[in-house]
Amino acid sequence: MKDEMLQARESLFKYKKIYDHIGSEQLFLNAVKESVSYHQLNNSIYQKILDSKGFTIEDIKDIKDIDKIPSIPVDFYKTHELMSISPDEIEVHATSSGTLGQKSQVFLSKRDITLGTKMMMKSMWYHRFISLIPTNYLLLGYEPKKGNDMGNVKVLLGMTKLAPAKEVVFAIRPLGDEYQIDYFGIIKALKRFAKQPFPVRIFGFPGYLYMLLSTMKSMDIPPLGLNKKSIVFTGGGWKKMNNIAVTKEKLHALIEEMLGIPAINCRDFYSAVEHSVAYPECKHHHMHVPIWSRVIIRDIKTLENVGFNEPGFLSFVSPLVSGMPITAVTMGDLAILKDGSTCGCGITTPYFEILGRAGTCHRKSCAVTASELMEGGQHGAFI
Amino acid sequence: MEHLFRGKAIQDHELHPYLSTLKESINTDLLLEPLDSSLVIHAIVHLLDQLDYDHLKDQLLAMGLFDWKADDLITTIRTAMTKEALETKITRELGTDFNRWTVIDDTIKERRQPLGVLMHIGAGNVIALSVLSVLEGCLSGNINILKLPSYEGGISLMLLKELVRIEPRLAPYIYVFDISSTDIETIRTLSEVADAIIVWGSDEAITGIRQITPPTIQLIEWGHRLSFAYFTLGDHYQHELEGLAKEICISNQLNCSSPQTVFLETTDIETVKSFSKELLDTLIRVAQDYEIGELDIPIQGEITWTKENVKTEAILGQHYLYESADQRICVMIDLKPELRTSPKYRNIWVIPIQRTELLPLLREHKGHLQTVGLECNDDERDSLTQLLFTSGINRVTTCEQMSLTYVGEPHDGKPTLAQYTRKVSMRK
Numbered sequence: 001m002k003d004e005m006l007q008a009r010e011s012l013f014k015y016k017k018i019y020d021h022i023g024s025e026q027l028f029l030n031a032v033k034e035s036v037s038y039h040q041l042n043n044s045i046y047q048k049i050l051d052s053k054g055f056t057i058e059d060i061k062d063i064k065d066i067d068k069i070p071s072i073p074v075d076f077y078k079t080h081e082l083m084s085i086s087p088d089e090i091e092v093h094a095t096s097s098g099t100l101g102q103k104s105q106v107f108l109s110k111r112d113i114t115l116g117t118k119m120m121m122k123s124m125w126y127h128r129f130i131s132l133i134p135t136n137y138l139l140l141g142y143e144p145k146k147g148n149d150m151g152n153v154k155v156l157l158g159m160t161k162l163a164p165a166k167e168v169v170f171a172i173r174p175l176g177d178e179y180q181i182d183y184f185g186i187i188k189a190l191k192r193f194a195k196q197p198f199p200v201r202i203f204g205f206p207g208y209l210y211m212l213l214s215t216m217k218s219m220d221i222p223p224l225g226l227n228k229k230s231i232v233f234t235g236g237g238w239k240k241m242n243n244i245a246v247t248k249e250k251l252h253a254l255i256e257e258m259l260g261i262p263a264i265n266c267r268d269f270y271s272a273v274e275h276s277v278a279y280p281e282c283k284h285h286h287m288h289v290p291i292w293s294r295v296i297i298r299d300i301k302t303l304e305n306v307g308f309n310e311p312g313f314l315s316f317v318s319p320l321v322s323g324m325p326i327t328a329v330t331m332g333d334l335a336i337l338k339d340g341s342t343c344g345c346g347i348t349t350p351y352f353e354i355l356g357r358a359g360t361c362h363r364k365s366c367a368v369t370a371s372e373l374m375e376g377g378q379h380g381a382f383i
Numbered sequence: 384m385e386h387l388f389r390g391k392a393i394q395d396h397e398l399h400p401y402l403s404t405l406k407e408s409i410n411t412d413l414l415l416e417p418l419d420s421s422l423v424i425h426a427i428v429h430l431l432d433q434l435d436y437d438h439l440k441d442q443l444l445a446m447g448l449f450d451w452k453a454d455d456l457i458t459t460i461r462t463a464m465t466k467e468a469l470e471t472k473i474t475r476e477l478g479t480d481f482n483r484w485t486v487i488d489d490t491i492k493e494r495r496q497p498l499g500v501l502m503h504i505g506a507g508n509v510i511a512l513s514v515l516s517v518l519e520g521c522l523s524g525n526i527n528i529l530k531l532p533s534y535e536g537g538i539s540l541m542l543l544k545e546l547v548r549i550e551p552r553l554a555p556y557i558y559v560f561d562i563s564s565t566d567i568e569t570i571r572t573l574s575e576v577a578d579a580i581i582v583w584g585s586d587e588a589i590t591g592i593r594q595i596t597p598p599t600i601q602l603i604e605w606g607h608r609l610s611f612a613y614f615t616l617g618d619h620y621q622h623e624l625e626g627l628a629k630e631i632c633i634s635n636q637l638n639c640s641s642p643q644t645v646f647l648e649t650t651d652i653e654t655v656k657s658f659s660k661e662l663l664d665t666l667i668r669v670a671q672d673y674e675i676g677e678l679d680i681p682i683q684g685e686i687t688w689t690k691e692n693v694k695t696e697a698i699l700g701q702h703y704l705y706e707s708a709d710q711r712i713c714v715m716i717d718l719k720p721e722l723r724t725s726p727k728y729r730n731i732w733v734i735p736i737q738r739t740e741l742l743p744l745l746r747e748h749k750g751h752l753q754t755v756g757l758e759c760n761d762d763e764r765d766s767l768t769q770l771l772f773t774s775g776i777n778r779v780t781t782c783e784q785m786s787l788t789y790v791g792e793p794h795d796g797k798p799t800l801a802q803y804t805r806k807v808s809m810r811k
């Protein structure tokens with residue numbers, strides 16, 4: 001079966017109200033069942049996984065049953081290449097940023113990319129991030145070069161399509177074999193942008209932005225008054241800079257102080273190469289779940305669904321991708337799910353908050369950690 | 384926040400005025416008569432004699448330690464810090480020429496003396512580690528500046544304050560600063576007066592300190608290490624499993640010397656499986672004596688995460704998982720020979736290996752290696768031990784004693800106190 005034939009998925013992605021879980025519930029359910037059946041048919045490893053858990057598609061009767069779909073821990077994609085399409089149908093082969101050294105391999109079909117792009121545009125349109133005003137971009141990520149196929153780079157480049165790009169500056173540039181943060185290049189670019197009447201959009205890891213702004217401050221560089229319509233998009237978490245992580249409020253205050261961009265224009269988003277649905281923050285800084293996915297928080301011991309207000313593993317169910325079986329995945333992140341009606345931004349679907357990664361808190365041990373072991377003592381730029 | 388400046392307690396708001404006098408204060412004190420190690424030993428012994436152990440135990444319990452673990456820690460400190468033990472430590476690690484001239488010939492003599500000023504970057508992973516590091520600095524006659532780790536419950540400051548109260552002559556040798564690791568400016572100010580920086584902690588912490596340390600200041604790094612058990616086949620292993628299980632339960636695999644993996648020298652999968660089941664049974668039995676209660680969310684999360692990955696891999700037949708009925712203890716098998724770190728707390732890997740694979744595998748992790756708990760036949764012990772040393776291992780011992788040290792034992796292949804001294808020579 002060609003993935004264009006996934007009609008239930010097509011119907012879901014045609015649905016217009018992107019945060020209407022109730023109205024789209026049946027469409028979502030049909031699409032998820034279709035997705036699971038599709039991967040079962042096209043991927044023998046996935047079939048084995050479902051069999052080993054005794055799962056059949058008949059187990060899903062209504063929306064409450066989606067937590068029964070065997071959820072694959074994303075580390076599995078780091079050691080196995082799982083394709084549900086033939087190699088010549090792969091449109092994009094992306095890899096995760098690999099905080100712990102290994103990278104997930106993700107395969108997307110042409111249709112996955114088309115639907116994913118539409119989904120992204122709908123989301124960006126909803127949050128009013130699409131603009132016709134020429135914009136300068138500062139991307140706090142890796143400048144693309146040959147052989148660099150990290151998903152992060154592709155996401156960053158995609159973001160420059162949301163408003164016409166006047167100039168695009170990358171923060172991390174190749175210097176010989178190594179990537180390095182080009183502090184002086186960034187600061188020069190920001191000063192240049194501040195003199196122009198155009199908005200600026202800054203995208204990247206929050207840690208980089210925090211380091212950059214703290215460095216500017218400690219170098220006594222005077223605050224820059226960027227255009228008020230400028231936007232800061234952060235994503236990807238603090239990664240190895242967790243030891244200097246500050247609260248969202250503190251980061252926003254620093255952004256406003258040093259760049260003049262108001263907190264309402266500072267939005268974090270969650271995305272993972274193993275999931276493909278992006279979660280931008282609403283104006284109240286909450287990551288609501290759109291119609292294309294559902295979030296299930298799983299108990300830290302039993303992996304059972306714990307519902308709202310309890311910490312656990314973040315797991316997603318989404319029928320978006322046909323290139324590989326990532327319909328139900330569990331992330332290494334710990335998170336908590338909240339009732340969206342308490343937010344007040346107008347969106348009522350649930351939202352989640354990231355609490356950190358499982359096992360990054362080895363304060364009590366002097367044994368080598370997994371990340372140290374995998375890196376083997378190599379310390380280049382943060383990846 | 385409280386700090387100690389030249390042995391005197393100062394408050395946070397006084398920190399900066401005091402810091403501006405740091406260099407002058409140290410330059411003056413460097414001219415003092417050499418610190419007599421017997422004075423230091425006397426003060427330490429006195430400190431331990433009059434310490435309120437009930438209060439110390441309460442503090443340890445408040446930090447989340449279990450009763451048996453707190454008792455175990457207190458006993459360890461008391462046995463390691465007797466007069467005899469400390470004197471032996473000095474002789475073994477510093478030799479006989481500490482602060483004494485050795486005549487080389489008629490015109491030349493040599494002496495071992497303190498480096499001068501040591502800055503200690505503490506780590507909170509082992510309780511009271513920071514205070515032990517400062518005591519070693521004092522025993523080797525140095526002025527010590529300690530940057531406290533951010534989560535050690537105030538024990539180091541309390542003990543060092545008490546030490547100065549008992550022996551005021553130690554005041555010029557002790558500075559303690561409770562500052563954040565992100566306060567790079569203050570860390571730089573402190574490091575500028577140091578002859579050497581002793582850094583305890585993760586690769587990340589060490590890399591951070593390396594980046595801000597000028598090449599003229601020596602770095603002494605006590606980093607994270609990895610240890611494992613190594614079993615060959617034979618009758619010996621039955622009763623040694625008990626020792627391994629004890630080590631796993633008592634240390635919770637948190638020490639750099641505790642096992643994360645057991646390598647089993649075999650190519651037979653069935654042997655690996657039966658060994659693992661036996662290890663699991665032994666662990667379940669031994670763990671009954673060492674209760675650990677509920678684990679923190681991120682730690683439990685890592686354990687569940689690792690097991691879930693193993694379970695998924697198991698579907699494809701590369702991994703196996705054996706766990707206790709309450710899911711609190713598990714043995715995981717990976718058939719691919721690899722040095723692995725476990726999620727700790729009684730969750731251990733068993734990995735089959737062939738002896739020829741050992742050296743190339745370990746060399747991949749040189750610099751991280753430390754202890755091997757070796758269980759083998761007597762006639763292969765010497766050759767295996769030599770192979771392990773050649774591969775980069777520094778300690779070979781029995782499984783039960785992996786975390787047990789002896790007085791004057793080298794740390795990561797080096798005598799600790801000697802690292803804090805230098806040899807000077809004089810020619811007439």
